[in-house]
Amino acid sequence: MEHFIIPAILSAFVLFNVINLAALHTWLERKQSAVMQDRIGANRAKIFGMKLLGLFHPIADTIKMFMKEDYTPPAGNRFLHALAPCLSIFFALVGFAAIPFGNTIEIGGHIIHLQAANLNVALLYIFAMMSMGVYGVVLAGFSSNNNYSFLGGLRASSQMISYEVALALTIMGLVIVYGTLDLQAMVHAQGKSIFGWIPKWGIFLQPVGFFLFLAAGLAETKRLPYDAPEGESEIVGYFVEYSGMKFGMFFFADYLETIMIASLTTTLFFGGWQVPWLSQGGFHFPWGAVWILSSLQVSLLQIASFSFKVLFFCWLFMAVRWTLPRFRYDQLMRLGWKIIFPISLINLFVTSVLILIFQ
Amino acid sequence: MIRTQIIRQPKLTFWQKLYVTEIVRGLWITTRHFLRNLTLHVLHLFGLFRHIPAAVTTQYPEEQKPLALRSRTRHRLTKREDGSPRCVACMMCETVCPARCIYITAEEHPDPNIEKRPAKFDIDLGKCVYCGFCVEVCPEDAIRMDTKILDIAAYSRAEMMLDMNELLNPKGAKI
Numbered sequence: 001m002e003h004f005i006i007p008a009i010l011s012a013f014v015l016f017n018v019i020n021l022a023a024l025h026t027w028l029e030r031k032q033s034a035v036m037q038d039r040i041g042a043n044r045a046k047i048f049g050m051k052l053l054g055l056f057h058p059i060a061d062t063i064k065m066f067m068k069e070d071y072t073p074p075a076g077n078r079f080l081h082a083l084a085p086c087l088s089i090f091f092a093l094v095g096f097a098a099i100p101f102g103n104t105i106e107i108g109g110h111i112i113h114l115q116a117a118n119l120n121v122a123l124l125y126i127f128a129m130m131s132m133g134v135y136g137v138v139l140a141g142f143s144s145n146n147n148y149s150f151l152g153g154l155r156a157s158s159q160m161i162s163y164e165v166a167l168a169l170t171i172m173g174l175v176i177v178y179g180t181l182d183l184q185a186m187v188h189a190q191g192k193s194i195f196g197w198i199p200k201w202g203i204f205l206q207p208v209g210f211f212l213f214l215a216a217g218l219a220e221t222k223r224l225p226y227d228a229p230e231g232e233s234e235i236v237g238y239f240v241e242y243s244g245m246k247f248g249m250f251f252f253a254d255y256l257e258t259i260m261i262a263s264l265t266t267t268l269f270f271g272g273w274q275v276p277w278l279s280q281g282g283f284h285f286p287w288g289a290v291w292i293l294s295s296l297q298v299s300l301l302q303i304a305s306f307s308f309k310v311l312f313f314c315w316l317f318m319a320v321r322w323t324l325p326r327f328r329y330d331q332l333m334r335l336g337w338k339i340i341f342p343i344s345l346i347n348l349f350v351t352s353v354l355i356l357i358f359q
Numbered sequence: 360m361i362r363t364q365i366i367r368q369p370k371l372t373f374w375q376k377l378y379v380t381e382i383v384r385g386l387w388i389t390t391r392h393f394l395r396n397l398t399l400h401v402l403h404l405f406g407l408f409r410h411i412p413a414a415v416t417t418q419y420p421e422e423q424k425p426l427a428l429r430s431r432t433r434h435r436l437t438k439r440e441d442g443s444p445r446c447v448a449c450m451m452c453e454t455v456c457p458a459r460c461i462y463i464t465a466e467e468h469p470d471p472n473i474e475k476r477p478a479k480f481d482i483d484l485g486k487c488v489y490c491g492f493c494v495e496v497c498p499e500d501a502i503r504m505d506t507k508i509l510d511i512a513a514y515s516r517a518e519m520m521l522d523m524n525e526l527l528n529p530k531g532a533k534i
Contacts, residue, residue: 035396036389040414211379323389324382 088136144241156229
């Protein structure tokens with residue numbers, strides 16, 4: 001019983017933060033796109049006369065989605081139609097169990113490892129969950145009794161599985177360099193430094209892998225510029241027969257996967273919860289200065305650094321979305337198979353050769 | 360014979376074909392806009408630099424774009440010094456109205472120099488096309504369309520019929 005409570009509390013904490021961040025994404029999308037385009041976003045939702053920068057708009061959106069009519073196509077497959085958003089959201093949420101958001105924190109004599117599930121194949125687990133997310137899309141396209149949404153579902157699922165291959169291959173270089181699949185061990189390994197002052201983060205060791213991962217990760221989660229399946233105003237997407245909260249679930253799963261790719265990028269390439277030059281006792285700067293901090297302060301600083309990095313990547317993905325035009329579907333598939341896949345293979349080859357030479 | 364036309368596509372440089380550098384250039388433009396507007400918004404919160412706008416939005420209905428002086432907005436009837444309407448019920452506006460939305464009933468005026476006055480003067484805003492003919496044709500300058508009231512909305516068609524009291528004392532006019 002004792003060792004059941006702490007993972008439960010950790011999972012609750014992770015789920016709370018992740019779901020709130022995904023709900024905040026609607027607000028962030030409106031406000032960030034507005035500020036980028038020289039306008040003011042949505043700022044009219046008021047509770048008791050307080051506008052609060054438009055933060056009540058996500059609440060208004062949620063209330064609207066709950067109150068809409070829940071329509072199931074009468075000739076489609078009702079069970080699969082209801083199952084598809086559940087699958088999407090379930091596999092998007094479950095992947096967060098393996099992301100370490102801090103080192104350890106000491107509360108009342110107990111040392112708690114800040115990772116909801118201590119898996120030693122965490123990276124494989126996350127990729128497996130992201131692959132299972134394709135089922136939601138396929139079932140959504142199939143169970144609406146609509147030819148166009150069926151084709152849209154096929155398009156979306158083929159895009160997702162082609163970019164999964166590229167995604168996994170770009171990560172293999174990192175796995176070779178750090179020698180482990182365990183995410184917590186990978187983040188620990190990024191605490192060391194090269195030449196004494198550059199931290200041994202993934203981006204310094206695998207710069208090509210970083211760009212490839214960003215490109216393939218954005219494509220995997222169907223974010224712009226790889227937005228072709230949900231093409232908003234251009235083509236009929238795969239969720240055209242969904243209304244109300246089921247549609248909201250699909251969009252929620254979209255934002256959750258964005259946060260997942262952002263946290264994966266931080267964990268793999270940007271040192272996760274590592275702050276440069278911070279170790280257990282405090283800061284040890286390379287020029288000799290030392291700043292002693294208590295272990296609680298160190299843990300909190302590490303959690304804050306992780307959150308800041310994830311928020312930065314969420315911001316970056318949003319900025320990319322509102323900057324770049326959409327790829328056409330054949331350009332998208334060509335990019336995945338003919339450009340990203342060979343470059344990641346070359347990256348893997350070069351990394352392995354370099355590791356062999358320097359060890 | 361088929362007519363052909365050669366379209367010259369601009370040649371892309373190596374860096375443009377790579378597309379990654381173009382992405383970075385595009386991101387730099389949008390990020391510059393983002394950072395500039397964000398700092399201006401934060402400074403506005405502290406009350407500084409309010410003369411530089413952070414957004415091109417006009418927050419309607421609190422701010423409105425300036426209207427031209429001769430914009431045709433909602434109608435009003437003008438008054439004499441004693442508060443009675445200038446209108447002498449000559450029926451010229453009712454006759455010239457292309458939408459036939461003005462309904463006037465005349466009655467006797469006690470002053471023999473001013474022979475008539477309107478007993479009822481109704482304008483159906485649901486039918487009005489805001490052409491301004493009634494203003495142009497009135498010999499007494501009794502009706503004007505200068506209240507600058509733009510948001511004419513009602514919950515029913517009956518509420519869009521304005522009677523003489525409402526026209527004499529327009530609510531919310533910015534004259």
